[in-house]
Amino acid sequence: MKTKDLIIQEPQKLSIKTIVIISAYILFIATAIYVVLYIVPKPDVTDAVAYMYIIWAFGFLVMFTYQHIINSRVKLDLKHRKMRRTYTLGLLKFRRKWKKLTRPQYISVFKTNDKYELNLWNENNDKLNVITLSDYQNAFKKAFFIAEKLNIDVLDATDKGNFKLIHKDSFKNAEISLTI
Numbered sequence: 001m002k003t004k005d006l007i008i009q010e011p012q013k014l015s016i017k018t019i020v021i022i023s024a025y026i027l028f029i030a031t032a033i034y035v036v037l038y039i040v041p042k043p044d045v046t047d048a049v050a051y052m053y054i055i056w057a058f059g060f061l062v063m064f065t066y067q068h069i070i071n072s073r074v075k076l077d078l079k080h081r082k083m084r085r086t087y088t089l090g091l092l093k094f095r096r097k098w099k100k101l102t103r104p105q106y107i108s109v110f111k112t113n114d115k116y117e118l119n120l121w122n123e124n125n126d127k128l129n130v131i132t133l134s135d136y137q138n139a140f141k142k143a144f145f146i147a148e149k150l151n152i153d154v155l156d157a158t159d160k161g162n163f164k165l166i167h168k169d170s171f172k173n174a175e176i177s178l179t180i
Helices: 016-039 047-069 136-150 168-172
Strands: 006-009 071-077 082-089 092-095 104-111 116-122 127-133 153-157 164-166
Touching (some): 104 136, 116 136, 127 136
Parallel strands (some): 104 153
Antiparallel strands (some): 006 071, 071 082, 082 092, 116 127, 153 164
């Protein structure tokens, strides 16, 4: 049986935040062009001050928006038990090195404020964050798929203080229901 790689990608949604961020970048570019064309040529303004303003404004903009413009993707090579994270920013791709999954024990689905984190735990109790998803059902489906391929169990950590270890076959045999 051939084991395929699993690719988990954050959904790309066009939201009001995205529109505001795009507008902010357009405003920044327009301001930078204005500064270069109309402010820099003035005799009392040095080029260095104008360019420092542009660099500072760009850094400020990126600092507050990078989480909303970068898309994350995780590739799991289940046959060789390796994982690699890729980040995309428009057409640019940044790939991290392959990370070996050393003796995984279980995968947990942990609820944060409004998202669900999939964390892979190994025998040394080291946590490897696989991905963060916004959909409860999708998070558990991915967790059970990974659990089946790696032959590990799933820890339901969505209810604070009430963690439940679920055997991977329970999902396959439909002994549990994924309703919130």
